[in-house]
Amino acid sequence: MQQIEGVWQLGGRKYFGTDGIRGRTNASAMTAEMAMKVGQAAGAHFLRGDHKHRVVIGKDTRLSGYMVENALVAGFTSVGMDVIQFGPIPTPAVALLTRSMRADLGVMISASHNPYEDNGIKLFGPDGFKLSDEDEHAIEALLDQPPKLAKSMDIGRARRVEDARGRYIHAVKATLPEHIRFDGLHVVLDCAHGAAYQVAPAAIWELGARVTAIGVNPNGKNINDRVGSTHTATLQETVVAAGADIGIALDGDADRLIVVDEQGRVVDGDQIMALLGTAMSRNGLLRGKGIVATVMSNLGLERYLQSQHLELVRAKVGDRYVLEEMRARGMNVGGEQSGHMILLDHATTGDGTIAALQVLAELVESGKKASEMLHLFDPVPQLLKNVRYSGGKPLENATVQLVIAEAEKELEGSGRLVIRPSGTEPLIRVMAEGDDAKQVRAIVDRICAAVEEAV
Known part of the structure; x- marks a missing residue:
């Protein structure tokens, strides 16, 4: 047996779990007061050097995002950080833009696949990677101390950037070779009424596909509600009814991907990793002679990779731990059965949209049906x-x-x-x-x- 140690308040920590801070809004640690404290603590921790410090903030479509965002802005500006706000945008877009805009810190306000009542705060360092345990411990220690407020003349400013979504769309399209087009492909895309409701349909359509989009009408309370990567029934029905070639499901913050073939069958992260890993191996692009998954990935995936002379490295559950193993071993493909797909050649965190484009590219290049291409091994019960x-x-x-x-x-x-x-x-x-x-x-x-x- 492999048993992963940890608790709801991970490793004895009061606030941070495996993916930032998360909880029921106004009923747990996720209050406006806590969000402001996180802004003050994280801001103080990253006030390094004598340059003007900057933090970027994105969010998904939850009603509570307005409250959390404004509280974070108050916290960051009060300690002297300038704030750039993106509005609704996927988690991987925040990671990308943190690095490209030379920010000291990136923040995503999201509880991922959880219902709208929950929310969370994910933090990224200036390199676009999620914070280390050491940084999170340091920030957590500051949360229970009085804030180090800036002098009146040093309080930060806040502004919104309106073209963040366009920058991200351009970046994800650039992950494909220029000759790849999706002309003639009918894709049903479920955005979970979440952060990618604008960018994912646009990116796939701009590459030539016919897109039938569902889960693209957020109202603040319907994120992940019977849609998205954890609720695929509507997507399955739509793919079959529309006679589409493939279905794509993202989660609330669009760092996960689940696929549905043209017959309506669900394809999980293990099968997607098998497809992308072996395809990259054939093309000489796979580093480390294998992929990184977690202890939850199916034994069938491990056996299949062995048949292809590739290794499956297992990490603790959580995409941050997958990423740690990938970086330590020099590997560029990893993920989770739940749909987190990390392609380090293109992104510093899980990116459902980028992974979807790679799957669609394989579908176009192979000339096969999705059902023929996506089921590479029989999962062990x-x-x-x-x-x-x-x-x-x-x-x-x-x-x-x-x-x-x-x-x-x-x-x-x-x-x-x-x-x-x-x-x-x-x-x-x-x-x-x-x-x-x-x-x-x-x-x-x-x-x-x-x-x-x-x-």
């Missing part, structure tokens, strides 16, 4: 269930540990067991996989029952 808890450490319960030990012994040599607390929600995630589907289900049910009893 795998089951994941979540148990919600409100406190304590249920995985330290003696009965739970005994049930887990018995399950581990039962799967020995024929499967895997991964049990971990979520880094973004108060959940215990229980996953098992193996060649016997009935055995897998029975094991997951037993462990979940034990955890439920413990909590």
